[in-house]
Amino acid sequence: MVRSCIPWLREHIPDDESVIFADNLDAQIQPEYLANQKEKASSLGWSLLKGGTHWSQPVDQGAGRELKRDIDYEQNEWLEVLENLEKWENTELSASDRRILMTWWAGNGYKRTCGRVDFNRYFEKTGCLLDVNGEGDDKITPEGLSSFTFDRPIISAVLSTTPVQENLQSTSHAELEESVLREELAEEEELSDEDEGTDEAEKWFIPTGYLAELTAPPANQLNHSLVGWHLMFKWNGVGWCHGWVNKFYPKHRRGYNLEVVYEDGDRRDHILRVQDYGKGDAAVAGAWCLLKSS
Numbered sequence: 001m002v003r004s005c006i007p008w009l010r011e012h013i014p015d016d017e018s019v020i021f022a023d024n025l026d027a028q029i030q031p032e033y034l035a036n037q038k039e040k041a042s043s044l045g046w047s048l049l050k051g052g053t054h055w056s057q058p059v060d061q062g063a064g065r066e067l068k069r070d071i072d073y074e075q076n077e078w079l080e081v082l083e084n085l086e087k088w089e090n091t092e093l094s095a096s097d098r099r100i101l102m103t104w105w106a107g108n109g110y111k112r113t114c115g116r117v118d119f120n121r122y123f124e125k126t127g128c129l130l131d132v133n134g135e136g137d138d139k140i141t142p143e144g145l146s147s148f149t150f151d152r153p154i155i156s157a158v159l160s161t162t163p164v165q166e167n168l169q170s171t172s173h174a175e176l177e178e179s180v181l182r183e184e185l186a187e188e189e190e191l192s193d194e195d196e197g198t199d200e201a202e203k204w205f206i207p208t209g210y211l212a213e214l215t216a217p218p219a220n221q222l223n224h225s226l227v228g229w230h231l232m233f234k235w236n237g238v239g240w241c242h243g244w245v246n247k248f249y250p251k252h253r254r255g256y257n258l259e260v261v262y263e264d265g266d267r268r269d270h271i272l273r274v275q276d277y278g279k280g281d282a283a284v285a286g287a288w289c290l291l292k293s294s
Helices: 001-013 032-039 065-078 082-087 095-116 121-123 155-159 161-168 175-201
Strands: 018-022 043-045 211-214 230-235 240-248 256-264 267-270 288-293
Touching: 018 032, 032 043, 065 175, 065 267, 095 161
Parallel strands: 018 043
Antiparallel strands: 211 288, 230 240, 230 288, 240 256, 256 267
């Protein structure tokens, strides 16, 4: 890890020390490793809370989940070819062939993820991009901790430390407090605007030119007959989104039965069930509703 960090550290903070947050892996807490990190990267190693990586590690806060989805997508694309599916199920592929295939799926999946996911956000929400001036503290929002707030030390306490004093010799206490207050007000306005947009996105709507199909199709019709149909799907925390059924999985790969393409081009595998059919703002996350031309 130190080797991969050194080029970035030398480019962005060549003359300053830094802190590298890492898991409590045995190799990363050894004195030799930490000494090498200090010498080669001018960085202090800081171990994250044991048993808490699901809160503090970007990969556990969603980045890993998105990558797994795209790897699954690549695998399903390959298995959709009947000849490939037969090879896979009839054990015609050697262990070496399977390893190569899995590497191929992982590589292509990673490319897909990089093209649609902002990895920087997962570092922000876990606090792994902390800035000494407090900028972006409001973006620390670990999943599963809805009431979490990150409290900075008060300004007077910060000014009492020697390293900060050296960097702020030309800035008075009052000026610094005023600057921080302006930043906090600006951030609150941005969050308010984002919240308003989220509320609007979560509401039920019907795209122009369509009507909602009032009743769900029978369970035995949740198949290729739905390909081409438009639908609404309610995402948890996002709300209702418009898309269309692009593909049916006859083998129900990994439990999914249909692929939906959304207006922004995002492709998602779904498990659409009759019991989840619904519409309107009162519908729970996971609800879906077919649309027909008006």
